[in-house]
Amino acid sequence: MKLDELVLNKIKAAFPEAVEESSEFRGEPTIVVRKDRLKAVCLLLRDDPGLRYNYLSDIVADDYLPDYPRFVVNYHLLSIANKHRLRLRTWVEDPDEGPETMADVWPIATWLEMEVWDLMGVRFTGNGSLRRLFLPEDWQGHPLRKNYPLGYEEVQFSFNWQEIDAKKPYAKD
């Protein structure tokens, strides 16, 4: 708990206008940061000798579709020396101009941002290699968005077996 306050105070001292809000839920501290200050805050968190968040666990994007701003990018950080986890959030208005890439802070960010772009469509400025990772190369659309259809097939029960069977594509050798 002391580390939560320490982190928040250090960020506020260095960048007073960067922190929009902060919260804590069952031992997990979360800090919402402004998008233009995000890179500076991350460099501070990584390089400060008392904080040392040297491990980027994951980058996750959320989609709050009816609301605006629509996207949020979460950075899950871990300080291995202090055994402390932290979550940074930034609101993204336009998915084509997302946050700056964190690749020079934590190199794994290249791949995590590639995953976020593949599934959610949030571009990261400065990341040159945003391409399809999990989906086939020619896939159109970003499946984890709220307005993407589920893509399910109607279940074949015995009463509708023949109708669905006629439309199903079967391989002919």
Add this chain to the structure above:
Amino acid sequence: MGIEQKLGNLGVVTYRLEDVVNWGRTNAMWPLLFGLACCAIEMMSTQAAHYDASRFGMELNRPSPRQSDLMIVAGRVSRKMAPVVRRLYDQMPYPKWVIAMGDCASCGGIFNNYAIVQGVDEIIPVDVYVAGCPPRPEALIDGIMTLHEKVRGEKLADWA
């Protein structure tokens, strides 16, 4: 069988050619090493010592499709993997058979969404479907034995 009934113990057995060929095909059917997801674990345990698949002739799992004649699709096939499955199936020489092992290979299983092919028979023709999530090794062996019965009933002209 044949002339031994009439002429006694000549040291000769007569058989139909189809039966001999099918006997050879069933007793030495080499599967392609193709475990995709969780069903692969059950396929491995079928191959292992307790539920031995070697007693059915499946001693070797060949990694190369050119040298195998049975493809056990064990696990869910994603849309990204589908062209690969088709290419491997095309690279297998005739005669070849396919067992769709598990629910995901038979019908998409619990994954009814955009990313998983709803049944591998959308891509390749399947001979035997084995249900289960995952099917127990005994169920897979039952599927193999069903396939053997199907092969024993085949005609030579099917693969000619």
